[in-house]
Amino acid sequence: MPKISNKGQQMPESPIRKLVPYSEIAKKKGTKVYHLNIGQPDIKTPEVAMNSIKNIDIKVLEYSHSAGFESYRRKLAEYYQKHGLPINIEDIIITTGGSEALLFAMGSTMDSDDEIIIPEPFYANYNGFSTASGVKVVPVISTIDEGFALPPIADFEKLITPNTKAILICNPGNPTGYLYSKEEIYQLAELVKKYDLFLIADEVYREFIYDGDHHFSVMNVPGIEQNAIMIDSVSKRYSMCGARIGCIVSKNKEVMAAAMKFAQARLSPPTFAQIASEAALETPQSYFDEVITEYKDRRDTLITELNQIDGVKVATPKGAFYCIAKLPVKNADDFAQWLLESFDFNGETVMVAPAAGFYSSPNVGLDEVRIAYVLKKEDLIKSVRILKEALKVYHQ
Missing domain, CATH: 3.90.1150.10 (Aspartate Aminotransferase, domain 1)
Known part of the structure; x- marks a missing residue:
């Protein structure tokens, strides 16, 4: 057999x-x-998103551009800019969920047996994505006693080897709900600059912040434009988990060119879900x-x-x-x-x-x-x- x-x-x-x-x-x-x-x-799910596909008049269900609809990417860039993130249309590739965005990020930045450092506990599928990509996860443990705060930078530094290519965080975190502070993000930024690593930030829960706190994105850190990769998704923001629409975002043109080849290999993200996701951007505050x-x-x-x-x-x-x-x-x-x-x-x-x-x-x-x-x-x-x-x- x-x-x-x-x-x-x-x-x-x-x-x-x-x-x-x-x-x-x-x-x-x-x-x-x-x-x-x-x-x-x-x-x-917002009515504006549901109505966009209920009332659609399509004769042929076509492929979209491999990077996603231009109209959607343009509006999404405007959405980010409105929220203080310096993101342009050329910085965005639409993916089939945040999951595919993470696979594109790993595929574009790491080879087999390369290493990625991740504070744990972390979103369980990071293990699966790493296995699928042939990448080794190197964990740095955060603890419930510390409220799952960012471990000391020294703990990260001692794990860095010639095979280390990236640090991955989820902010705010799944499964912990921890929100990294601006100071913690800057600590990580200094580390990836020092060792010339990528900083991949899964920010799909950015809208879900409590107690008057504010989300601080890796895209807002000056000086790491070539290091930073952001992962996002409509799943949680608009309660649209079944749409399977996300995106990979970076100012690094080489990363985005590589990610585009992965995007072309899977042809295009789903059309109906992109229509709904674009319409969802009109959701009122x-x-x-x-x-x-x-x-x-x-x-x-x-x-x-x-x-x-x-x-x-x-x-x-x-x-x-x-x-x-x-x-x-x-x-x-x-x-x-x-x-x-x-x-x-x-x-x-x-x-x-x-x-x-x-x-x-x-x-x-x-x-x-x-x-x-x-x-x-x-x-x-x-x-x-x-x-x-x-x-x-x-x-x-």
Whole structure:
């Protein structure tokens, strides 16, 4: 029998989706499952985006330009400029989700066995993208005790080798919700300049900032125009996860020329989704104001409820809509599966994402889970109550 590739064997499972079969079985048994495992917002997609594809009159569903519609890229550049980012149309390539943008970034800047330093815990698919690209992830650990703040620059510096090509951050972070400060971004900027590295910033949650804080982009740092690469997406901003539209942004013309070759190889991003994404740029500010207020209320509710459970430790997120919770269990993978297979509270249970999959270091985060607060407050309160009861039974 032919064998699959080593790369296929090494490709990690998604900690976010690997428990789906157990969830499906639980639902078939009649158990209601509250999904805290996945960042799928329940906020309605802006009507202006939905109407753009409802009312469209197209005779032929054509390819777009490999870089995406020119009209969309132009309006997107204007959107960024309005928010203080010095980005022009030639700095943007539209991609099939932020995922493809990350693959383009890695493919354009790194060869097999090159290294990328990433503060962990990090978005689980960074492991998958790196494996697919033949790139080695070198983790630098941030901790719940420090609120998942940027590790000391000295910790980064001692990991740099001749094979190091880039540092990758997610700001604000998935799965931690940590928001890097302007000072922390400048520290990283100095480091990548010193060692001539790329600084790749996944900024797809830039609009989700709380407590009066402000997002500071790598695109705003003078002097690293040739180092900085920004990743963005419509998925979270407009609650359009299924559109699969993102972009790679950089002032480095060589990077963008290389990324363009990858873009040409996959032909073009999806047409309907680009139409909806372009229309979404007309979304009024009131939409975002309401969304931020709602998510802040959800965050505050979730953190308050979690802090009432004995043995649970949680860092308060400053952005995005996730938090990492440290549970009084030895193996969160086992606990998360048990929640779906063997437990219900009044016919209901919860689905969480075991956090070990958000690390590349072995045996780290084994007692942690990621929780996405993408449900309404009443459901979050119910979910934490279920979690509290589950922990009692699980320990018995």
